[in-house]
Structures are given as C-alpha cells and as structure tokens.
Amino acid sequence: MQTTDNNAALRNFSALVDFSNLVNSSLDLNFALGNILLTCFGKFHTTKGLIALFNDNNILEVASCKGITTPVINSFPKISKDDFENNEALDRFVKENNFPVCREIKSSEGLKGVLILGSRLTKKLYDKEDIDFLSTILNVGATAIENSLIVEKLKKVNRSLDSKVNQLSSLFDLGKEFSGILQTETICKLLVYSLIGQMLVSKYAVVTCTNNSFNILENRFDEKLLTAALQNCSANIFVKNLTREDLKTDFKQFYDLGIDLVIPMQIKDETKGLILLGKRKNELVYSKSDIEYVSSVGSLAIISIENARLFKETLEKQRLEKDLETARNIQKNLLPKKIVQPSNLEIAAYNASAKMVGGDYYDIVKLDDEKVLIAVADVSGKGVPAALLMANLQAFLKSICKQKLPLVEATNLMNDLVAENTTLGSFITFFWGIFDNAKKEFTYVNAGHNPPLHVYNNSINKLKKGGMILGVLPTTIPYVSDTVLLNSGDCIVLFTDGITEAMNAKGEEFTDECLESLVINSYNCSSEELLSKIKQSVEEFTIGAEQSDDITCLVLKVK
Amino acid sequence: MADFNVSLRGVGPVSVIDVKGYLDAHTAPELENVFNKLLDEKQYRVVVNFNDLKYISSAGLGVFMAYVETMRENKGDIKFSNMTESVYNIFDLLGFPILYEFYKEENEALLKFNEQGKS
DSSP: OHHHHHHHHHHHHHHHHHHHHHHTTOOOHHHHHHHHHHHHHHHHTBSOEEEEEEOTTSBEEEEEEESOOHHHHHTOOOOBGGGSTTOOHHHHHHHHTTOOEEEEEEETTEEEEEEEEOOBTTOOOOOHHHHHHHHHHHHHHHHHHHHHHHHHHHHHHHHHHHHHHHHHHHHHHHHHHHHTOOOHHHHHHHHHHHHHHHHTBSOEEEEEEETTEEEEEEEOSOHHHHHHHHHTOOGGGOOSOEEHHHHHHHOHHHHHTTEEEEEEEEETTEEEEEEEEEOBTTOOOOOHHHHHHHHHHHHHHHHHHHHHHHHHHHHHHHHHHHHHHHHHHHHHHHSOSSOOOOTTEEEEEEEEOSSSSOSEEEEEEEOSSSEEEEEEEEESSOHHHHHHHHHHHHHHHHHHHHTTOOHHHHHHHHHHHHHHHSOTTOOEEEEEEEEETTTTEEEEEEEBOOOOEEEETTEEEEOOOEESOBTSSOOSSOOOOEEEEOOTTOEEEEEOHHHHTOBOTTSOBOOHHHHHHHHHHHTTSOHHHHHHHHHHHHHHHTTTSOOOSOEEEEEEEEO | OOOEEEEEEEETTEEEEEEEEEESTTTHHHHHHHHHHHHHTTOOEEEEEEEEEEEEOHHHHHHHHHHHHHHHHTTOEEEEESOOHHHHHHHHHTTGGGTSEEESSHHHHHHHHHHHHHO
C-alpha cells in the first residue's frame, strides 16, 4: 500500500517537473496555455477545458480552449476584474455547462484569470489530491503565463515604437525633400504618396485655401461633390482635426463622400489647406498617433506649398518690374534729350515720375530758325495706361509740328486726335506756346492745364486762354490763342499739378500760392537757378512723404 | 546621395519591376514613371522584385497604393517578391500584408499570375 502511494506521488512529481520544463521552455502565450490544458487533460482524463485571462482592459476573456463548442465559448460572461469577487455570472456559466472545476489562476502579480475543466471520462469526481495537484500546476503555469504576457506586451510596445520610428524617419525624409522643391504639383504628389503609403488609404484629397476659396490640388473623391461640399464652407471653420464622428454631425456632405479624416494645414494659426482622407484599407480607425503624423506631414507640406507660391509670385513680380523698367526707358526717350536754346530765351526743364512710368510730358521743338514750340501736358491717371496715352500724345505732337499749322488749328486737330484715340474717362491737360525769338513774343493755347505763370515787374500774369482739356469731346468750339509780349528779365514758369499738389507728411498741399510767392521772390536769377529753387522747395516740403504724382516744371527766362 | 535604380522587364505576360537601392520621397517619382508607362501599355500584371532594395520610405510605399487599384480593376495585380527582412518589416508595420501578396521568390509570384490567367 505504501509503495503504491509512493509510486503515485513519484508519478505526480515527475509529471510536474515535465510540465514545468515544458511550459517555461517557450515565451509564447498560446503554447503555455495549450500545455496547461493538455497536462490537465492527461492527468484527469477530461476532454473539455478553457482558460480565460484578463485582457488589457481588465475584462475576463477566453484565451485558450479545447473540446468546447463555439456557442458555449460565446456565452462566456464578460466580467471585469473589479467585479470578479462578487460576480455570479461565472458561477452561473460553470453550473449551466456542468463544469466541475473552476479555479483561479494567481501569480505573484495577482489574479490572472480562471481555468475551467469538464468532467472526467472515468466518471470519477475530482478528489482532494487532484485539486492539490491542479493547484500546483496552476502555480507553475501562472508564472509562465505572467512571463508570456509580459513578452506580448513588450512586443506590442516594440511594434508601436517601430511604427513611431518609421513615421519619424518618413517625416525626416519628407522634410528634407520638401525643402528642395518649388513646384506645388511635386510637393503634393510626395505628400499624397507618403500619406497613402503610411495610412493605407486610396481615397484622398489635398486642397489649398487662398482668400477663403479652395483650390483642389489632388483628389480621388467625387470631384463635383467635393467641390460642392467645399463651396459651402470657408477655410476658417477648419481649425481642428475632424474625425468621422465629427464629420457625421457637423459636416454631413464630407461624411457622405466617405471622408474619414479632415486635417487642416496651418501656418501661424491660419488654415492654408486641408488634407482629406477616406477609409483605411486595413479597416482600422485613425489613431491619435496617425492623426499626429498626418498633421505633421501637412505642416511640412503647406510651408513648402506656400514657399512655392511666394517664389512664383516673386518671379512674376520681377518680370513685371523688368517690363516696367523697359517702358520707363522708352518713355524717357520720348522727352527731349537736349534742350534747344534760342538766342533770346533760356530754358530749364525738370521731370520726375512718381511710379516707374508716368503721365507727365513736356517737349521743346525747334520749328524754324526763329520759332521754338514749348509744350507741357499731364495725362489723367498714372502708371502704364497714362504712359501709353502720353506716348500717343508725343507722336501726335511731333507729326502736327511738321505741318506748320497755326497754333489754334493745330490745337483743334490735336483735340480731335486725342478724343478719337482715347477711351472714356481719359483726358489730357495740355499747354503749348510758340516763342518768336526775333519779336520776343509768346503765342500760346491753354487746353485746361494749370496756367503757367508769366512773371514780370514783380507781378504774375496767368496764361489761361485756350479752351477745354484734350480728349473729352471732339472740337466743336475752336480753341483760342493769346500772345504775350516779353521783355528781357521776364520769366515764364510752366508746371504740372505734381508741383502745386505735392503733399507733405501731414497731407497738406504745396499750393499755387506758395509757388507764386516763391517765383515772384526769386525770378531775377537764371532759369536753372529758379528751377532748382522750386525743386528744392518742393523737396523740403515733402520730406518724409512719398511722391504721389509726377512732377514736371519748365522755366523760361527772356534774355 | 543615396542611389536608386528601377528597371522593367517582361516575363511572358507579366511585367517585372526590379528596384535597387533607396526608394524614398526623392526617388519615388522614378518608380511612378515606370507605373505610368505600364498603364500606357495596358500592362496590369506586375511583380516587383525587391532583391536589391535596401530601404523604402512611406512615400515609396505610397506609389504601390496609388496604382494597385487600377491594376486590380483591370484584372491584374501588383505582387511583391524577394524582400529582405528589413524591407518586409516596414511593409508589415504599415499593414501591407493584408492587402498585397508577398512571395519569397519571383517565380512563385509569376506562377500565381499564370494560374490566375488560366482560370
């Protein structure tokens, strides 16, 4: 009898050693669980058993089972670790399915789960010795389970670390690449490739927003529906990441398109673009880390897209500036390069454009040995349109001069030509006169221009006679001319409103009065000196303010 | 600068793309060109041989995502073969094995296409 007991104990002991060696030989959880079950099956001659373990959320869950049908497994109750002590659901499950054994599995770390076994084929009940043996198995098994669980957890952590490392290296890769590209299309392509590669999506769109309107750069959704959906939104409502749930409630049109994620691309808190992603091919939802990745890639991309846009704009601006520079040179050539100086008249002239090109014009043309024509004009508007009209005026003037017409007829013709060749709203204030060197006479017509100042005997006579400004209507009422007799020392100052309306930093104008008093006080000097005094005076007045209009001034001094 | 090389060869009705070196954001457009060429020629059965590929970035993976649907819609596919473990790990990490077929040897991938062709 003694020997039989000893033999049985020895058998149990060697079975335990075997089991212990085996179950600890691998760190695979399923292997350990399978072995615990099989060892129990062999020892107790049962064919049914399951092991349930607490998962990451501390819910009891069947981890391994043998010989038990799926419906039974499915009916296994969901028990949380906190309610385990007082829970009756497990007892009910055990009773309903006639499982005679239900033992807790405890490791040094605490409760891990339960082992449930079916009845023995020999119909024998589990006696005390069996239960003791089972306890030993479970003690050894629990440590193995604990170890395997830790390894599994480590594997998971490792994988998520790998995935982070991968995302980071991808970001690094893109950052490097983006910085070197200045084509929006290429940037977009790369952005899209790395998004679909990393997120496993095949439906996506990238849009940029400028001035609150959207521009679709890449799109794999329904184009019409997406355009319509975007039209109903303004860029500034996209300030945070929107997941499927947010879209469902607040952006139904996007939700209906199958968009799962909307990530705004921002620069300095301003939404400059959107990344729209569809469902992932692996059916996973976008995790926090995924959203962070998309958002980071988006930030990198939008800076590059913005840079590309600015680069393009700068190029365009440079090209325009070059064109304007050319126009300015052409225009400069339209003004007289060398001023004719009749024997009885001293002429000084000055012209400065406020912009690259301007609308002021003056000319001095020698008509014959004794006669010199002097003209000054101000074309309405500024910049390129004014410069073009000014060029036209110069051409008319040059050709009319060749015809040797009397000044009044020439002015009538000039007005007709300008009126025919300008569009509505453009006009020219124009003054011209012919200086007769022998007679010291000045015959002029003033077509709406600021009256030149004839200064003599310390008084001023304004040369006003003439008629309408050029270009408004064809000539119906002929212009009239006037002739003034000049004496040695007389001065005539011709100017455009750029002088009298020059503004200082306070927004005040230089005024006619100021010019007149300046001229009357200093007309005794040479024409060059008077001109530089006027220039200097205007410059001093406007210190700190930007020149807003073209400035032209001519000073004629009778010898 | 890391090198990348891509070449194309036909094995019966299947096109095999050999990729070499580093496939990243910088070199992805080269691979894209090859796929565009295949689409132009209506070649939808593709095996990509990764034997000499050292590294792949997510932009590189993206190229495969961008073309696989078109290939499948035209009764073709993109299958992968001869991947080194480190390259496979990247594919695996991003969940590609659910969506693509991976083969140890190019031949196995070609055979698979041939079987599909017959049925």
